[in-house]
Amino acid sequence: MSLSDKINKLCEQALEKEMVGGIVTLKKTADDSAMHCLITEQSELEGTDPLIPFFPGNVANFVKKLTRITPTTDKILVILRPCEMRAVVEMVKLAQIQNQNIIWLTFDCPGTIPRSDVRGEKIPDSHEFFSDAMNSDDKIRTICATCDYVRADTGDIGFLSFEQDAPFIAYTEQGKKFLNELGIEFIEKAVTDGLDKIIARRIENENKLYDKLNKQVKGIDNLVAAFAGCVNCHNCMTNCPICICRECFFESEAMDFAGDMFIELARRKKGLRAPTDLGVFHIGRMSHMTTSCVSCGACEEACPEKIIVGQIFKWVAANVQKVFDYSAGKKWEDELPLKTFCEEELEQVTGIE
Numbered sequence: 046m047s048l049s050d051k052i053n054k055l056c057e058q059a060l061e062k063e064m065v066g067g068i069v070t071l072k073k074t075a076d077d078s079a080m081h082c083l084i085t086e087q088s089e090l091e092g093t094d095p096l097i098p099f100f101p102g103n104v105a106n107f108v109k110k111l112t113r114i115t116p117t118t119d120k121i122l123v124i125l126r127p128c129e130m131r132a133v134v135e136m137v138k139l140a141q142i143q144n145q146n147i148i149w150l151t152f153d154c155p156g157t158i159p160r161s162d163v164r165g166e167k168i169p170d171s172h173e174f175f176s177d178a179m180n181s182d183d184k185i186r187t188i189c190a191t192c193d194y195v196r197a198d199t200g201d202i203g204f205l206s207f208e209q210d211a212p213f214i215a216y217t218e219q220g221k222k223f224l225n226e227l228g229i230e231f232i233e234k235a236v237t238d239g240l241d242k243i244i245a246r247r248i249e250n251e252n253k254l255y256d257k258l259n260k261q262v263k264g265i266d267n268l269v270a271a272f273a274g275c276v277n278c279h280n281c282m283t284n285c286p287i288c289i290c291r292e293c294f295f296e297s298e299a300m301d302f303a304g305d306m307f308i309e310l311a312r313r314k315k316g317l318r319a320p321t322d323l324g325v326f327h328i329g330r331m332s333h334m335t336t337s338c339v340s341c342g343a344c345e346e347a348c349p350e351k352i353i354v355g356q357i358f359k360w361v362a363a364n365v366q367k368v369f370d371y372s373a374g375k376k377w378e379d380e381l382p383l384k385t386f387c388e389e390e391l392e393q394v395t396g397i398e
């Protein structure tokens with residue numbers, strides 16, 4: 046049985062026993078790509094592949110929509126990658142997802158191939174992809190090749206796809222109850238052997254990326270140069286699960302100016318580049334959300350100009366989150382950095398002892 050079949054079997058049983066009213070998983074599309082899909086019938090499992098190595102967007106955005114008005118009455122099973130699970134944790138903390146009647150099933154993630162490599166090509170078989178990923182990061186997105194959070198341990202159920210016999214693991218009481226009711230065997234203590242090699246390689250890649258960005262993107266001039274090709278389409282923002290404002294300041298009338306102001310700006314800057322407001326948009330977005338950025342790279346996948354926006358945000362977020370001793374989405378119990386104010390921070394911010 047393939048790894049995906051093992052998860053699909055669980056899905057089939059959960060629907061058959063009416064333990065869930067729906068399942069959110071990845072389903073292959075007619076153009077050989079894949080999209081997230083909410084299915085409610087066993088027959089709709091045909092063509093689903095929860096482990097397909099393709100990232101059509103962060104599923105947390107869909108779950109936000111699913112629970113925005115009210116959570117579902119029936120239980121929903123959501124199958125998702127570790128970076129998506131971490132986005133969910135942040136969005137629950139930010140009151141964007143109502144975490145009721147949802148069972149989260151996460152899996153050890155080998156990474157996903159870039160969207161640009163998929164167009165017109167068949168996505169590799171997910172089962173084979175796992176064995177390739179054990180030894181190489183060559184085919185996956187840079188954001189994945191530098192991701193060391195390949196095991197999610199914040200959901201209800203984990204699927205340890207890199208371990209011997211790929212067991213399910215129950216992380217919460219809800220997960221345990223669910224697996225028991227299904228009659229599926231599971232373990233309760235995580236094993237890590239299968240991931241050690243991958244994680245060590247990913248940390249090395251991550252350090253190399255940060256060294257490169259420190260040289261190429263650090264400082265305002267370099268940052269502006271990195272975004273030189275930006276067409277200000279805001280795709281990165283729309284696809285980011287953490288950009289949560291219902292009305293974006295950068296799309297509001299506050300960014301409209303009288304004609305004379307443009308002349309004035311052009312005189313001051315010795316020529317005004319169009320589209321305008323690029324720097325303020327990217328730096329503004331960074332200041333709004335890097336405490337919660339989960340380095341999923343959905344922004345970069347959505348960028349038509351191939352700007353390494355996800356890698357840049359990942360690097361900025363790593364630095365920002367280090368200051369707050371916070372790791373976005375890793376722990377339910379850690380409070381959002383900007384929601385708390387520690388006494389010692391008063392001196393840091395004001396300089397007053």
Ligand code: SF4
Binds near residue numbers: 100129
């Ligand atoms: S960023 Fe990490 S968790 Fe997300 S798809 Fe890539 S390897 Fe998987």
Ligand code: SF4
Binds near residue numbers: 284339342343344
């Ligand atoms: S900024 Fe990019 S990498 Fe960070 S959470 Fe948003 S989409 Fe993911």
Ligand code: SF4
Binds near residue numbers: 274281350354
């Ligand atoms: S998606 Fe790319 S081109 Fe569009 S605003 Fe973001 S960085 Fe610029």
